[in-house]
Amino acid sequence: MNYSHDDENFPLTRFESMLKTNDILFFDSNEFENIIHHYLENGKISLAKRAIKLGLSQHPSSVNLRLFQVEILVIENKFTEADDILDMLHDLEPNNEEIYIQKANVLSKQDEHEKAINILLTAIDISSTPAEDSDLYALIGMEYLFLDQFDNAVIYFKKCLESDPSDYSALHNIVYCYDFLDLNQDAISYLNNFLDSNPYCEVAWHQLGRQYFAIKDYNKANAAFDFAIISDDTFVGAYIEKGKVLEKLKQYEEAIENYKITLALDEPTSFALLRIGYCYEKLGQEDMALQFFKKTVEDDALLDKGWIAITKFYMKRLNYQKALHYINKAVHIDGENVLYWKLFATINKRLNFLEEAEIGYKRTLELGNYELDTWLDRSDILIALGEYDAAIFNLLQAAEFYPENSEIEYRLGGLYFTTLQTEKGRFHLKNGLRLNIDYSFIITELFPKLIDRPIIKAIISESKKTSN
Structure with missing residues (x-):
């Protein structure tokens, strides 16, 4: 096979060809690092492991290849083995920031977030460039997020953004922390200050607009999204959010225009x-x-x-x-x-397709919708279908979620009287009247044949006298 040395994937191509032929070819350590990184990025763990094994056989003293080995061990939850290698590497290179990052990663994976933070703070003490600090601040911020310590997290994401104003991931995380803490005004103040120094940052304008939208200041939100669009007229998210604002302002034609721009852009x-x-x-x-x-x-x-x-x-x-x-x-x-x-249930009920409507309400309940009207609508349909026992069972289930509910009690009273269970009927009808006498019309509407029964007339009459 002929290879072109101009091909940037030349080492990867040689490596994969070698795996097929079982020939052993030499690669320098940087080539191995690039090959391993490629496989990890694409989720090809087994190939990454093979590259690490061969790389270490050719370059046994390479710290970076050992760090890739640690990364694989962490993925496989082999934390003790990973720790042993990191301790060895730390003895060799005590000022290597990446060793600290991997140590923190091992601790984080084991939910030892406080310890991970301490390791990362130590790494900051030995780091030599602002770029390294920025990465470490971001990692510390994430550890604080894992601990739900949003106040601390926001401090480090801010440090991250101070080191690198173009780190939009940090900016998003800052706003996320403020959102979680319900501090919209603080978020607005921070974003406005940030924009004083970075007036053409479309992401910051977009986030500012979202904050104004959250506090229902739609005019300021609209202006912020306009500035986001001025900063980047292909920013689909800004047009979408502006459309939402214009809907709130009842400017529907303008909202349509903005939404249609997104259809043209993407x-x-x-x-x-x-x-x-x-x-x-x-x-x-x-x-x-x-x-x-x-x-x-x-x-x-x-x-x-x-x-x-x-x-x-x-x-x-x-x-x-x-x-x-x-x-x-x-x-x-x-x-x-x-x-x-x-x-489905509501529509079938309107069309008087009662069997289909009952199926719909039953399925609604099975899927976890336990709203009172769902139970009541299903029971009313079962009553209309003459399925009295099923209606009783349905209402008894509803009563577990809504105890002492007069609408349920009246229905149970009517159903028990209908099925000749007089004592239960008396108990539930009296309950319904005690809870809300104004709902006694339920008996008339759902059980018209019962209303003339002397026992029911007497119970209702006695309750009305007592309430007066």
């Missing part, structure tokens, strides 16, 4: 398509709204908000057949989505 996103649909709906342009809702689900069939938007679009216009058509499609794509099943 691959269309389902979020932008959906928001355009909502804006057209607000403007009363129903055909355009529906067109973009459909584009949303074509772009991302798994986005539940798209299917829900189309379904609710038709529900608002009382076109339940069309709404049912689309929610059926949604359920077929994702049968585990509780929001779909709730809409």
Whole structure:
């Protein structure tokens, strides 16, 4: 095989050719480091291990190759072996910053975050360049995040950004800490100060806009996103956020313009398509709204908000057949989505398809939606279907989540009287009246045949006298 020495992947190509032929070729230590780094970056751990083994056989004194060996041991959770190698390396090169970083990494993987921080602080004492300090500050910040010590984390991310103003990862982490601490005003002050020194930092303007949006100062948010766009007119995220602000300001046509710019700058996103649909709906342009809702689900069939938007679009216009058509499609794509099943049940109920509606409410409950109205709607349908025992069982389950609820008690009272379980009926009906006498109409509506029974009239009459 002929190799071109101009090929930057020449060492990698030689190495992989060697593995196929079992020939042993010589590589210098830097070539091995690049080969190993490539394999680790691409998740090819077994090939990285082979390269490390061969590299150490040719360069047994290489500290960097030993550090790669440590990295592999950490990935494999072999912390004791990793520690032994690091101790050996520390004896050889006590001022090697990378050894400290790997020691901290081993401790961090074992949830020894405080110890990892102390190791990294020691590394800062021996580091020789601001760039090295910046990396170490970032690592310390991350360790504090693991400890949920956001106040300390933000200190070190700020140090990181002071060392390297272009470190946008640190900037994001600073804002994340402020967000977690609900310190929007502090975040705003910090970002404004940062922008005084870095006026064309589109990321900082974008983050500032998000902070103003969070405190509902939409005009300032709008201005911040404008500056982000001035700094970088291809910044898709800024157009998206500006569109959201303009929606809040009820400037729907301008919002549409910004969302459409993102479609031209990059691959269309389902979020932008959906928001355009909502804006057209607000403007009363129903055909355009529906067109973009459909584009949303074509772009991302798994986005539940798209299917829900189309379904609710038709529900608002009382076109339940069309709404049912689309929610059926949604359920077929994702049968585990509780929001779909709730809409499926509601639509079928409106169409008086009671068996289907009952299936929908049952599935909604099975998927963990324990809202009171879900239990009550299902029980009312079971009552209408004459499934009294199932309705009782459903309501007893509901009572575990909503004890002392008058709506549940009235229904249980009516059901027990209907199934000739008089004592239980008396108990629950009295409970319902005690809890809220104004809801006694439930008996009239759901159990009209019971209302003329003397025993029920007497219980209601006695409760009304007592309440007066």
